[in-house]
Amino acid sequence: MPEEERVAGLQYGIIGCGMMGQEHLRNIALLADATVVAIFEPDAGMRALAAEVVPSARLVESIEEVLAVEEVNCLLIASPNYLHLEQLEKIAAIRPLPVLVEKPLFTDPADAPRLAALRVAYPAPIWVAMEYRYMPPVARMIEEAAEATGGIRMLTIREHRFPFLEKVGDWNRFNRNTGGTLVEKCCHFFDLMRHILKSDPVRIMASGGQAVNHLDEVYGGQTSDIWDNAYVIVDFASGARAMLELCMFAEGARYQEEISAVGPKGKIECLVPGPGRFWPEHLGEPPIAQVIVSPRDPKGPRMVEISVDPQLLEAGDHNGSTFYQHQRFQKAVRGERSVEVAIDDGWWAVAMGLAAQTSAQTGRAVTFPLAFSPKS
Template sequence: MTEIRYAIIGSGMMGQEHIRNIGLINGARVTAVCDPDDGMRNQAAVLAGHGCKAFTTYGELMAAGLCDALVIAAPNHLHHQVLLDVLPADLPILVEKPLCTTLPDCEEILAMAAQRAAPVWVAMEYRYMPPVERLLQATSLGETGPVRMISIREHRFPFLKKVGDWNRFNEKTGGTMVEKCCHFFDLMRLIAKAEPIRVYASGAADVNFRDEHHDGRTPDILDNGFVIVDFDNGVRGMLELCMFAEGSQWQEAISVIGDSAKAEALVPGPARFSPDGAERASEFVLSPRTSKVEQRETIEVDHTILAAGDHHGSTFFQHQKFFAMVRDGGVPEVTLEDGLKSVRIGLAAEHSARTGEVVVL
């Protein structure tokens, strides 16, 4: 295959980030986009450039046969139906997280995908952020010693405005713990090298969108909370989420503590939300117990790659690997099973936060 042709299903904010990043890969080209929203569809077609065809529906896009791989970046509640409709085409797929918003929907997709040959990769960009990759390397090379505690703090801006306001309600997002925190539960599983057994959470919708009304309803998505996840090998994970804290220097602070050292990845928020609109560097910090001297590394990321998205370069690095899989063969690094498991923890956290119950998995 000389050139890999991509089609984008759902050409909003994330679909356009995918287009910009695919545009940075030699041998990759976006040949088709679809979106029912005229504004998003037109922006995406212009961004993809000459020769890209734009469709209103993914049915028309699929019928046109213009692509070798699909990227699904439609709203969360549509992933299930879109996947049911496009899986039979047997093309490689990169589907945005969360895989689906309910467990039965995720399970149905896994069963259907098992019947076909082409791979499905669940987009978990946080795995591919350079400071997080450095952290993963530190834990796997034993720089921390055996991992005991994983703490992920996300202090960020509120959910952005979306077409049709789909991200304001649990029924369409799966809930905040599924919608955005599935990334962090995925990271915890990856670092702990274990599966969760118990989830306890406290959270609420306290600050954001309290004065918004959509068809007479106020948004019900959580905007802050704590989640504790116990793993089957004794590792403890904790998530601290606050979505009205965009004044923070670090959007994510991810720390892993082992018997011999603490390792930490510090990730700034997107440049477009920084005080002067400029990119900020990320850092990795290793704090060994023996020396008690912090080893601080600035993680440099190419500015063209940073500028192609809001996720500190991760969308590009994930696409590089997805592209290599499509071109050379191989299996997804983030599987449908990973996608399902991250949704399962997110749903448990939502349930625990709303009921006060401990969820045993």
């Protein structure tokens, strides 16, 4: 097990135990002094899987019943995207406990006033789950980026991966439920851009659409409209610029994420493999993540492999990051550290995704500030 400081007494109530919720259950089980005591999951199949992972947990029929379990002292929301804000509001009205809420925080710009009200009134920590910050190779790159680059001027994030997986009720096949691919999938990357560059965006330009995946999938008489590829360019207030390249029909790639940052002193990049369960057995062991520093003087790249504990790789699809995120969330709950991914960060990640989709649909750049704001 990775070394960790012991954080006593967290007893989770879980709201939503689909694919991502199951990953959270497996990672919570690896934490010291943390248990899952109540689970609300309406789908019978996912509820049965959750009971296998945490047989001691109480299976309940509503959020109200989760909050009524006296032992519960923190919450995880891992339900479909379009439910997150409504569920946070219900928790706020009944028993506002510390919450780790999966991304995206919201899906509709019309919800900004509701989010603003929640932000002001909620008395406990709300942590938005942006796991990519905590992938060991990404965290290592972020830690060394300033020294390696001399100040980042260009940041590029490439994700070449598999198509969207099947989820309960196929809710993730429609933009109206997910917020759209550039929100659902890419809010992680927009969060990384702001986090790495320590600046806010001023302009976004994008091109994207649905080219290969889900074209013939029909659900309830409606054809899936979820995008599978995009380019996005973002100008930041600091003068830095960033680019996202997304392709969701490239699961044959050796690495799933490739992130590079360049400045006057040099370049630093990290290469992150996808989930090990998807790596073809005939190719042997899955690749190991790498961080590569390439100075301008003296020239010549230096590569370091960043290994991740096999237990953590087995517990989920996010290169160990879900575990490390929970460690930090626990400390925030106990008042030992501040929330690192707050409501404002969650708003920015979604706002950038919505702006990118608008740009791709209209063929025009979108400038900030937007008409909706987390402080409106």
